[in-house]
Amino acid sequence: MDHTDHVNLLRDGVGGPGGVWxxxxxxxxxFTLALADLLGPTAEIIAIDRDADRxxxxxxxxxxxxxxxxVRYVVADFGGPLDLPALDGIVIANALHFAEDxxxxxxxxxxxxxxxxxxxxxxxxxxxxxxxxxxxxxxxxWQALSDxxxxxxxxxxxxxxxxxxxxxxxxxxx
Ligand SMILES: C[S@@+](CC[C@H](N)C(=O)[O-])C[C@H]1O[C@@H](n2cnc3c(N)ncnc32)[C@H](O)[C@@H]1O
Numbered sequence: 665m666d667h668t669d670h671v672n673l674l675r676d677g678v679g680g681p682g683g684v685w686x687x688x689x690x691x692x693x694x695f696t697l698a699l700a701d702l703l704g705p706t707a708e709i710i711a712i713d714r715d716a717d718r719x720x721x722x723x724x725x726x727x728x729x730x731x732x733x734x735v736r737y738v739v740a741d742f743g744g745p746l747d748l749p750a751l752d753g754i755v756i757a758n759a760l761h762f763a764e765d766x767x768x769x770x771x772x773x774x775x776x777x778x779x780x781x782x783x784x785x786x787x788x789x790x791x792x793x794x795x796x797x798x799x800x801x802x803x804x805x806w807q808a809l810s811d812x813x814x815x816x817x818x819x820x821x822x823x824x825x826x827x828x829x830x831x832x833x834x835x836x837x838x
Contacts, residue, residue, distance in 0.1 A: 665832070669824055670698035674755065676821045677784040677836035678702045683752030686710040688742045688773065689759020693722035695786065699755060700730035710748065712738045743769060750778040757786035761797045766805075770813035782836045783815065789823070789831040796828070803833050810837035
């Protein structure tokens with residue numbers, strides 16, 4: 665997958681430019697870059713990851729390609745409560761499958777969102793765990809988790825074939 669694929673996975677879940685968004689488990693920045701592209705230079709993005717080295721790589725990539733976008737880097741574990749402003753949108757891409765207690769993570773994410781704001785997830789559409797994806801989140805599980813965390817609507821946004829694991833999908837829950 666390249667930058668265009670990342671943008672296309674998020675595109676239909678991002679209402680318009682600007683706002684305060686967070687990228688949970690942002691890593692080296694594939695979807696932070698996609699958000700910067702879709703939201704434009706008036707947005708503020710908060711990139712959260714427990715791995716400081718990956719966030720430094722993320723910062724370098726953003727500086728190279730989207731210098732005008734304001735990104736705040738937070739080294740933290742998203743499994744516990746974080747002190748964040750009300751968010752206009754959240755992305756959690758290829759990161760929820762590392763959490764054993766996914767229901768708790770979605771409850772926390774729901775709390776950070778302004779009313780009606782979207783939670784965008786990107787995950788492998790697989791049922792069986794493996795070394796790279798210990799707690800898979802196929803779309804059926806995303807739907808159940810988001811219903812359980814009091815999101816009112818969930819929609820499958822896009823899918824892409826995966827060279828490694830069948831298919832990647834993106835979903836939005838409001
Ligand atoms: C497979 S990478 C995905 C990175 C990026 N979102 C992407 O799709 O390219 C997963 C990232 O989630 C982070 N991560 C996993 N569990 C986390 C947690 N509980 N708190 C914060 N970061 C976490 C890892 O450190 C890693 O950078």
